[in-house]
Amino acid sequence: MARLPQPRSDLARPRKLEPDDVVALVSPASWSDESWVAESVATIESWGFRARVGRHATNRLGYLAGGDRERAADLDAAIQDPEVRAILCLRGGCGSLRLLGDVDTDALRSDPKPLIGFSDITALHQVWHRAGVPSVHGAVAGTRMDTVRQLLVGERGEPVWCDRSQFGADLTTTGTASGPLFGGNLDMLARTVGVVDNDLEGHVLLLETHREVGLGMVDRAVTQLLLSGALAGVSGVAVGALEGFEDYQDRDWTVLDVLHERLGSLGVPILAGLPLGHLESPISVPLGVECVLDADAGTLTVAPLTA
Structure with a gap:
């Protein structure tokens, strides 16, 4: 089991649920x-x-x-x-x-x-x-x-494993990263720049998306996060589902080309192919708590949600 970092000093963990809660x-x-x-x-x-x-x-x-x-x-x-x-x-x-x-x-x-x-x-x-x-x-x-x-109920789940057959898994690089896990839908993260001031320094960034329009929107969203400084200091990137992009190309580029070029500029470990996000049966993970991303082993290990 991966060794998790110390929790944020300002973290207010909820208590675990009991029967009849x-x-x-x-x-x-x-x-x-x-x-x-x-x-x-x-x-x-x-x-x-x-x-x-x-x-x-x-x-x-x-x-x-x-x-x-x-x-x-x-x-x-x-x-x-x-x-x-x-x-x-x-x-x-x-x-x-x-x-x-x-x-x-x-x-x-x-x-x-x-x-x-x-x-x-x-x-x-x-x-x-x-x-x-x-x-x-x-x-x-x-x-x-x-x-x-x-x-x-406070159980510590098993590590989330990369699905090598899932579209997008090829974005995985090497190395390990740790820190609080935070993120979610790429487009929504970009649209809240200037609305919510998120300090993601030292965090592992979680990203997932689904295709509403073309690759340009993915490019714009990641670029907005980069230029705004929102991604400065992130320690790693965990990539979930890229739903709807499996057979989509734009002038010989796929969403993998866009994300490889844009996320690669961060110079941090990337673990992709995680069963998180827009899937028929997604795994659920806590946000805001400590995690370890191991791109070599293909695992994302997240601390318990509750105190």
Whole structure:
């Protein structure tokens, strides 16, 4: 087992969940259909927890799960409720960025509880990170959903192994890196430059993306992070799913060419092909806690989420 570095001095780890603890289900971004909400509730309850669906979680306003005020109210209600021990985002989509100024970070810091989600939820993960509260990059979906339960009850998961057959694994270099793990969706990280001031010096950066448009958007996103100084001092890069880019080329270049050229300028170890992000059955990992990236062994070892 990899030797993990010392935790951040300002880290406020949540406590592990016990049977009958409450997990709040909220929709800070896009809406989910009723069957998905019911399935998520059933999963949380099958783990021995109580599921509490946010008052506005099933609202709809275009592609959003209701208005900004209602979505923010559900999120803050979950943060402020002492019974709630974890907050599950029902889905990503679009809308989380609108709520960044509305999160009750004082309440979150005084009663730390993890946020669970990925993709558009990356915007909110950055608020948790700035508050010094670990969160979970992942989802209660697919055959690996139990990794969420394991994190919540304080289990130390197995290392996440690089899948050499996964598209993008060829980006892997050599060497080891350590530090707190933080990141998420590439586009969302870039769009929050100048909105959220993330200090990633000494961190292992987690990146995943899916294809909405062409390679130029990937290039712009990484370049914005580089030019802004957001990636200055990162110790390593962990690359998850590059969904939708498998058979896509633009003038003989693939997304691997773009990422190799852009991320290579950091001069740090890169471990790619990790089963994280936009996959049918993603593994869930804590953000904001210590990790060791071993590109030679093909493993990402992350410390427990809870105290």
